[in-house]
Amino acid sequence: MRSPRTTTPAWATPAATPSRWSVRAAHLAALVVLPSGLWRILLVCGYPAGYTEAGFGPFETFGAKVWMLTLSVLCEVVALLTIGLVRPWGEVVPGWIPLIGGRRVRPMAAVVPAALGAAALTLIWANVPWWWTYPHENMTPTGNLVVGILYQPLFLWGPLTAAVTVSYYRRRRAPRLRGAEAG
Numbered sequence: 001m002r003s004p005r006t007t008t009p010a011w012a013t014p015a016a017t018p019s020r021w022s023v024r025a026a027h028l029a030a031l032v033v034l035p036s037g038l039w040r041i042l043l044v045c046g047y048p049a050g051y052t053e054a055g056f057g058p059f060e061t062f063g064a065k066v067w068m069l070t071l072s073v074l075c076e077v078v079a080l081l082t083i084g085l086v087r088p089w090g091e092v093v094p095g096w097i098p099l100i101g102g103r104r105v106r107p108m109a110a111v112v113p114a115a116l117g118a119a120a121l122t123l124i125w126a127n128v129p130w131w132w133t134y135p136h137e138n139m140t141p142t143g144n145l146v147v148g149i150l151y152q153p154l155f156l157w158g159p160l161t162a163a164v165t166v167s168y169y170r171r172r173r174a175p176r177l178r179g180a181e182a183g
Contacts, residue, residue, distance in 0.1 A: 018171060021167075022164050023086045025163050025164050025167075026082045026083045026160075026164045027083060028156070028160055029079055029156075029157055029160040029161050029164065030076070030079040030082060031153075032153035033075045033079040033154065036072075036075075037073075037075055037076055038072075039147060040069070040072045041069065041072055043065075043068055044068050044072075048143075049143065049147070050140055050142065050143020050144065050147050051138055051139050051140070055138025082114070082161050090110055090168065091105055091172070092105065107168070107173060110168060111165060115162070118159070118162035121158030122158030125155050125157060126158075
């Protein structure tokens with residue numbers, strides 16, 4: 001008796017090693033978020049970081065500090081997820097995660113959110129020159145320039161994430177059949 005032919009889906013087998021450029025791009029995506037996050041953390045710590053005395057006042061409230069700290073941490077965590085597209089934990093869920101630890105990651109479960117995130121980030125940060133376009137009377141001229149420079153790297157976040165996502169997809173996609181299979 002002949003046993004049925006079983007095939008393992010391509011996403012369930014180890015993917016090829018990520019290219020050097022994609023590993024670098026993933027790490028760079030995590031780094032471009034850092035300058036603006038550090039600036040917000042300075043505000044949380046009570047340093048005016050470019051604001052005038054009157055302009056800094058609203059940032060001294062507890063709610064504003066919680067928001068800025070949350071935003072900084074959340075942005076960095078999301079940026080660090082890009083590294084998962086070039087690391088083993090982007091292919092197999094780490095064992096310490098309850099219920100799903102040790103399972104293979106279906107490629108589209110990573111590609112779809114990463115692609116949507118890359119598109120959103122590109123749209124959001126494509127207009128970074130807004131910092132220089134609109135007046136900021138509550139900041140010193142030097143502070144305005146420095147903050148604009150600190151936010152400028154965010155322009156790269158979306159495109160870097162998109163490039164790493166495409167690389168991940170190409171490594172993990174199902175192989176295309178070329179011609180008819182032999183029976």
